[in-house]
Amino acid sequence: MFFMDPFFWDLFVNGLLIGCMYALVAVGFVLIYKATSVINFAQGDLVMFGGYIAAAGLSLYHLPLWTAAPIMLALMVALGFAVERGILRPLIGQPVVSVVMVTIGLALVFQGLAAMIWGAATINMPLPIPLKPLIIWEIFISPINLVAAGLCVAFLVVFAYFFRRSRMGIAMRAVADDQQSAMSVGINVRVVFAISWAIAGLASGIGGLVWGNMLGVDTHLALVGLKVFPAVILGGLDSVPGAVLGGLIVGAVESVAAGYVDPYVGGGTKDFAPFIIMILALMIRPYGFFGREIIERV
């Protein structure tokens, strides 16, 4: 059977580690959707921007990691605020196609800006992580994946704690539940919107750091954002645990599918398999594993 095969477990475990990184980007996405009902097509471009800032700081300006990373994260938070305040707020109440298109337009602007400022050539992101793979029970694991996954899990734990325990986190959950009632108990909804974008910017910044290290930083890094859609649809658009689970599933599935199917079709399964699951999920259970079920039969 295939699950006795170490090759399968190798693919599966590495897929899960990659999945942690998807989960990180997906959480930022879900957060924005939950709080502001905006589908953010620019999520991948935020990741790319974070990657560019970090890579430029490390490789071009030769800053040490402990200065470059906080600068990058601070800039990403500021960027999140700016986008919410400058672009999304005037569009509250516009039809879906407008909101989708605005984030797409934003994505184009980010891509053009990043390439204009730092050049279109791929920039390396040197992180002090050894390259030699670890071997655990016949499974090859590269330390970068492990560190990245660890970073993502750490962020998710802190984030979950913030959401459950802090005053702001609870206010954010209230707004996600019902904007009007949240307003009536004195929660400043605008601040919540801004904070959501800022946290999404933060998550994208960390995502940019780890993805940029793995893939190299250029405008193609934004394609990571497209993989987020299968993850969030699987988990449910408005569920944070769903986004994490969806990210893990997408990571595992694309890795296993690529390992087994690629030899027969000549590559590309990685970019394709998640979307097949997504279409199936949309047909069978459109609100995902944990999404809020909206029953509307028209």
Place this chain on the structure above:
Amino acid sequence: MINRECGVYQTTYQGDMALYPLPLAKISYALLLLVLLALPLAADSHTMAIMNLIGLAAIGAIGLNILTGYTGQVSLGHGAFMMVGSYTAAILSSRYGMPFWVGLPAGGAVAAAVGAFFGIPSLRIKGLYLAISTLAAQFIIEWCINHIPWIGGGAQSSIYVPTPTLFGWPFNTEYRRYFMVLPVLILAYVGAQNLVRSRVGRAFIAIRDRDVAAEIIGVDIFKYKLLAFAVSSFYAGVAGALWTYYLKIANYEHFILSTSISYLAMIIIGGLGSVLGSVFGAVFITLLPIVLVYVVEGIARLFGFTYASIADFLANLRLIIYGGLIILFLAIEPEGLYRMWGNIKRYFRFWPFSY
């Protein structure tokens, strides 16, 4: 353009249904046709090529506007449906020796079938979910064409197509290809204009405005949503097939996600829910990079830069201006160029009593 009023001033049902709402309409259409037919006499080959590109884009944009502007179903897979039409036409022409006039509608028909299939999820999901599901359609179709050798034809997935010929007249220069594109565009325009003022078109608009209410007054939602997907994809397929005959090669790179996005940009900048607006948008988006190159190159020349040194800068600037314009239009004039045109007409109609 000048053939209709700048608002709704009809008082009779017949007036609402008329194809030529003003006496001026027939004259203006005839004049426009005359200008379009006479254009090759005055224009050079480069201008004709631009006109052809605009025509091709306009056909696709009208199709997307039927789906997104009139029926309210956001589609991010329009490029993929064009790709289906393109490869259908290419396979029919190059492998089975089918003539141009078979390949063109066949491309549309196959794209319509594929489009209707990917429209099925629209029964259960809508809005943002639908946008994501059409995004999946884009990737799945692209992958299939690239990885099934029978469709894509192996390396690079390009299929060369012989020069299209109609009644022994080969379309082999920009001038001749103009007469390949123009009739299709006119058919597409008149067809769409007629569709949206018919029973079907009103059903589409009812679904867009409020689907529950549409269901209650007896519009079969599922049927009309699928129909909208099919009609829109038919237009996309015809546009894709025409692209293929125009370039004499079918290649998936012409129809990737960014193509879908640029078509969405066309109908948003042109005006959602307006056939004329789609044409405006197609003109705008096609001319934007061309004009931008002229302007930036001119400025760069003043400062002594060569074209080669600013090529990268130009490509990036194009992206930024393009994205910026989308954002700007949505924030300032969500109804697009069509509404701006209407405002200009209103100004002159009521001048000097503007209130």
